[in-house]
Amino acid sequence: MSATSRAKTVVFWDFDGTIAERPGHWSSCMLDVLEPLWNDNDLTIDTFEPYLRTGFPWQDTTLDRTHLTDADAWWRALGTVLRSAYLSAGVPESVVDLAVAGVRVRFSDASTWRVIPGATDALAALQREGVTQAVLSNHVPELPAIVDALGLAGYFDTVFTSATIGFEKPHPGIFAHALDAFGHPDDVWLIGDNPVADIEGATAAGIRAVLVEGSYLVNGGVSHAEAVRIIRAGALAA
Ligand SMILES: [Mg+2]
CATH class of the missing domain: 1.10.150 (DNA polymerase; domain 1)
Structure with missing residues (x-):
């Protein structure tokens, strides 16, 4: 795959439990x-x-x-x-x-938040490949500032939070908002830890979804490194 076509790959990331956690x-x-x-x-x-x-x-x-x-x-x-x-x-x-x-x-x-081990490496790996990344989270209005203060803003083109969109995952409205913002890319993924909000919601919206192991619950998901491998292989095959 050429760098040009790879640049069309977009990966949405859940935040809470996938990138960072707030104990308690x-x-x-x-x-x-x-x-x-x-x-x-x-x-x-x-x-x-x-x-x-x-x-x-x-x-x-x-x-x-x-x-x-x-x-x-x-x-x-x-x-x-x-x-x-x-x-x-x-x-x-x-x-x-x-x-x-x-x-x-x-x-x-x-x-009061901490970044989940493995998340930063995965973000960096996908960024090195030229993948466009965005947060797509059910969260408070201040999420963009939290992401920035955690030193993660440089990985993301956009930080979408449900609070300022008006729909929560898995509602189709939040996925439509994010897909519209990126011009409905052909190769689009979501990485998240919630089987319903993230995986069912994204799949219903035509987004390929990867369940990663959650930091709050045992969910049967893969590691962050494996999620990168899956997306890399899928994007290369596309
Ligand atoms: Mg989550």
Whole structure:
């Protein structure tokens, strides 16, 4: 395959659990934010879990949220979920609004995220081949800044986050948005750790999908290095 045709290969990457992870996720973030505001508490990250099972955008991916693509509007909507969870866990009214505001800052703080071993090598390998790469994630509006602060922005042509698109994977709307942005390339892939959001969603959109081993759950996926080999072989055969 010539360099020119290889340049037409586009690889979309899931972010959370595929490129980076945030240990403890939303529950630990909510607890961390609370400490300085209400330190005389005996809450644990497990306290919040029962109250975080609904209300997040990625927990109902059938909805059109294109009216919430403004970052402040997106966080206002999620803020009602976080506020309710805090209050249900016994957090006093006097601190709950400060805590909710703190979650936005804390969850978007790149120092609370860590890059998954193998991801950077895979990104670099595909970049060396001339592959165009983009993040395509169900995530917060601040994802582009998180990617930048983790030192990963140079690998990506674009960082797409569901929050500013208005659809969550596996909704066809988010894949259509990404494919439109790249002019519907012939050779297009997605690497992700979620069998439904990533693999089923991408496949339904005509994107070849590779399941990689997740950092949160055992999912039967391949290593990041193997994902590169699969794409390299598939792209060469195309
Ligand atoms: Mg993921």
